[in-house]
Amino acid sequence: MNRYLSFPVIVLTAWCMLALSATLLSLRPDEIILQKILALPEWQAWLGYDDLGRPIADRMIMGARTSLLVAFSVVFISFVVGTVAGVFAAWFGGWWDNITVLIIDIFIAFPGILLAIALAGLLGPGIMNAVIALSIVGWVGFARLARAQTLTVKHREHVTAARALGTRTARIVFRHLLPLIMAPLIVEATFAIAGTVIAEASLSFLGLGVQPPDASWGSMIREGTRYMLVAPHMVLAPGVAIFLVVLSINLLGDRLRDKMDVRINDRNSQ
Amino acid sequence: MLNYLYVRCITAVIVIFGVSTLVFLLIHIVPGDPVEVMLGETAQFADTEALRTALGLHLPLHQQWLNFMSQLFTLDPGTSIYSKREISSILAERIPPTVLLACASIIIAISIALPLGIMAAVYRGSRWDSGAMTLSMLGISIPNFWMGPLLIMVFSLWLGWFPVSGNEGFASLILPAFTLGTALAALLSRMVRAALLEVLNEDYIRAARARGLSQLAVVLRHGLPNAALPIITVLGMQFGALLAGAVITETIFSWPGVGQLTIEAIQKRDYPVVQACVLLISLTYVTVNLLTDLAYAFLDPRVRLEK
Numbered sequence: 155m156n157r158y159l160s161f162p163v164i165v166l167t168a169w170c171m172l173a174l175s176a177t178l179l180s181l182r183p184d185e186i187i188l189q190k191i192l193a194l195p196e197w198q199a200w201l202g203y204d205d206l207g208r209p210i211a212d213r214m215i216m217g218a219r220t221s222l223l224v225a226f227s228v229v230f231i232s233f234v235v236g237t238v239a240g241v242f243a244a245w246f247g248g249w250w251d252n253i254t255v256l257i258i259d260i261f262i263a264f265p266g267i268l269l270a271i272a273l274a275g276l277l278g279p280g281i282m283n284a285v286i287a288l289s290i291v292g293w294v295g296f297a298r299l300a301r302a303q304t305l306t307v308k309h310r311e312h313v314t315a316a317r318a319l320g321t322r323t324a325r326i327v328f329r330h331l332l333p334l335i336m337a338p339l340i341v342e343a344t345f346a347i348a349g350t351v352i353a354e355a356s357l358s359f360l361g362l363g364v365q366p367p368d369a370s371w372g373s374m375i376r377e378g379t380r381y382m383l384v385a386p387h388m389v390l391a392p393g394v395a396i397f398l399v400v401l402s403i404n405l406l407g408d409r410l411r412d413k414m415d416v417r418i419n420d421r422n423s424q
Numbered sequence: 425m426l427n428y429l430y431v432r433c434i435t436a437v438i439v440i441f442g443v444s445t446l447v448f449l450l451i452h453i454v455p456g457d458p459v460e461v462m463l464g465e466t467a468q469f470a471d472t473e474a475l476r477t478a479l480g481l482h483l484p485l486h487q488q489w490l491n492f493m494s495q496l497f498t499l500d501p502g503t504s505i506y507s508k509r510e511i512s513s514i515l516a517e518r519i520p521p522t523v524l525l526a527c528a529s530i531i532i533a534i535s536i537a538l539p540l541g542i543m544a545a546v547y548r549g550s551r552w553d554s555g556a557m558t559l560s561m562l563g564i565s566i567p568n569f570w571m572g573p574l575l576i577m578v579f580s581l582w583l584g585w586f587p588v589s590g591n592e593g594f595a596s597l598i599l600p601a602f603t604l605g606t607a608l609a610a611l612l613s614r615m616v617r618a619a620l621l622e623v624l625n626e627d628y629i630r631a632a633r634a635r636g637l638s639q640l641a642v643v644l645r646h647g648l649p650n651a652a653l654p655i656i657t658v659l660g661m662q663f664g665a666l667l668a669g670a671v672i673t674e675t676i677f678s679w680p681g682v683g684q685l686t687i688e689a690i691q692k693r694d695y696p697v698v699q700a701c702v703l704l705i706s707l708t709y710v711t712v713n714l715l716t717d718l719a720y721a722f723l724d725p726r727v728r729l730e731k
Contacts, residue, residue: 259435260442264702265664265709268686271671272702275690276454352567356672359569360687375570379676382577389577393570401565408561 162402162409169399172215173222181212184367192385202387205377210391213369217392220358220370221399224285225350231289233343236296241327241335243297244304254297261294267353274362284363288353292346299342303335337414344410348403355396371396428721436714440707447703448492451481451695462505462693475505479696501700506692511700514685519704521591522670522681528597529605529666530659536609541616542643545624556613563610568669572603572676589678600677604669608662615658619651626650653724660716664709671705 190203201210243254261269273287307313308331316326357363358372366373371392378388451458459476460467476482479502480491495501501511544556579599580588587596623629624647632646671683678684682701689697 256438256442259439260446263439263443263710263713264446264706265666266668268664268668268671268702268705271668271686271690272450272698273453275698276450276695278455348565355567356569360672360675362690372569375573379573379576382573383581386577389570389573393567393574396570397566400567401561404561404565 162406165398165402166406169218169402170222173218176215176219179215181215183208183212183216183369185209185212192381192388194385195387201391202385204374204388205381205385210374210387213374214371214391214395216369217371217374218395220281220364220368221351221354221396224281224288224354224363225347227285228288228292228350228354229343229346231285232292232346233296233339235289236293236298237300237332237339239293240297240300240302241304241331244301244308245323245327245331251301254301258294258298258301261291262298264291267291267356270353270357271360271362274357279362279365281364281368284354284357287357288350291353292350295342295346296339299338300335303338304331307331307334341407341411341414344403344407348400348407351396351400351403429718432714432717432721436710440710443706443710444493444496444703445489447699447706448489450699450702452485454695458695462695478503496703501703502696504689504694504697506689506694506697511697514697515682515700515704518680518682518685521679522674522683524597525600525604525670525674525679525681526663526666528601529603529608532601532605533608533612534659536605537612537616540609540613542620542648544613544617545620546639546643548621553617557617560610560613563606566606568603568607569672569676571606572599572673575599575603576676589676591680596677600673600679603676604666604673607669608659608666611662612655612658615655616651619654620647622654623647623650653720656723657716657720660712660719663712667705667709 185208187203187207187209189207191207192205193203193207195202201214204210204213239254243251270284270287270291273290274284277283277287313326313330316330321330354363355370355372355375358370359376361373361376364370364373374392375389378385378390378392381388454461457472459472459479459481463472463475480488483491499512501515503509504511504514507514540556540559544553547553576588576599579585585595586599590596620643624643629642629646632642637645667683670681671686673679674681674683675687682704686698686701686705689695689701
């Protein structure tokens with residue numbers, strides 16, 4: 155049993171299980187109990203109640219669902235679009251490559267989440283627009299990585315050999331190229347999930363993501379900041395959740411990178 | 425060398441053009457009629473048409489783009505729809521607090537990251553190393569919109585050491601700067617460690633040790649200066665993340681900077697102000713990146729002397 159792997163795996167399994175089973179559990183995230191407004195944790199509601207008297211534990215699970223759905227759809231879209239664009243650019247080269255690199259450079263010139271905030275703000279608040287905004291920002295990293303990786307693999311002997319044998323381009327790409335460039339892309343995807351969890355929560359914190367009454371860990375922190383003196387649990391619970399999930403993904407990503415990245419393995423073995 | 429500088433500067437100009445075009449297009453992704461969205465459904469026809477003309481949105485797209493670019497060149501971003509004030513004068517008020525906050529958080533980040541990274545590199549593989557790197561991993565994983573409220577809760581509400589929000593003197597700067605600086609400190613300490621580990625195996629370090637220099641002198645005089653370049657690069661690259669983080673941090677602490685202005689403008693649907701803010705922040709980032717690259721080329725004799 156690996157002592158590094160166990161903690162992140164437990165946290166992430168819990169995150170996925172809770173998020174996916176949210177509809178099966180008999181949760182009442184929107185039920186308002188007026189007598190319980192801002193009530194501290196108790197036996198029936200072990201995370202207490204929020205400013206409207208809704209059970210925080212139930213809302214946390216709905217928030218887990220939001221963050222999981224957004225993170226995985228954004229990273230999936232970014233992964234596919236970015237990889238296709240990057241491989242295409244590097245494979246065909248020439249003007250296509252120049253234009254792709256220019257577009258990548260322009261998107262990278264926007265600092266981190268700023269473009270997503272602007273896009274989500276102008277598209278209008280809502281979970282769908284948050285996914286669109288984060289995907290528009292997210293594909294760039296994958297495109298840059300896929301392009302760089304393709305450039306190094308493109309001229310290897312086995313690719314030249316496959317070409318010389320008259321293999322179709324699509325077959326070369328899928329059989330001889332993609333398997334070789336997949337490892338760093340998967341590592342990138344892992345960190346991208348952590349980044350997207352934070353980004354979604356940031357948008358929701360700013361009021362640009364999930365809209366009430368739906369729950370997101372980010373919007374729960376936002377609501378909680380108004381009641382920090384009387385009900386600190388409102389801020390603590392969702393914050394701890396984001397922190398644990400992001401920390402776990404980062405630990406797992408580090409581990410994956412050490413395992414999969416040949417270059418780093420070489421350096422360590424010296 | 426000169427060739428590299430030319431290419432780098434030309435690329436930067438093209439990127440600035442692209443970034444401006446993208447920001448120009450932002451107003452056109454607003455679903456429906458941006459003028460109606462800005463003024464609300466109850467607006468009078470005369471008002472919407474007046475605003476449309478004022479913003480030039482009735483013109484063909486290429487004409488609008490040319491207007492936008494000429495505004496950019498003359499540094500005249502127009503007027504705010506909400507407050508009817510010149511955007512340039514609003515920005516003039518908002519830029520100094522953001523610069524102050526950014527500088528303070530960079531100083532905090534460096535003063536945390538340097539000792540932590542040096543300690544981790546010098547005592548590589550020890551408890552100090554794993555402790556420092558665990559701390560850095562925690563710092564990377566803690567989002568600033570949670571860090572901020574936590575700091576407020578502990579240091580403002582419970583201990584009463586700092587004001588909760590606003591911009592009144594030095595005390596109100598500490599918490600936002602710390603919130604913003606944490607992630608940078610965490611990343612930077614990893615970079616300091618990695619860069620130092622690269623150089624600590626070099627011959628001149630061994631030579632310095634052989635001459636009987638103390639551990640501290642070896643690291644500070646011979647190690648750190650040679651490890652400085654990758655550290656400066658990371659600092660430059662992370663500057664963008666810092667600016668983006670400022671948007672959230674300023675909102676948490678009601679810090680009257682450009683970041684808070686951006687969010688206020690988005691909430692009030694004051695799109696010209698949103699465009700101006702996003703453009704300002706992005707162009708600052710592009711410029712800092714360019715300067716970092718140029719500084720890199722200038723500082724490193726291996727790059728500078730290359731023919």
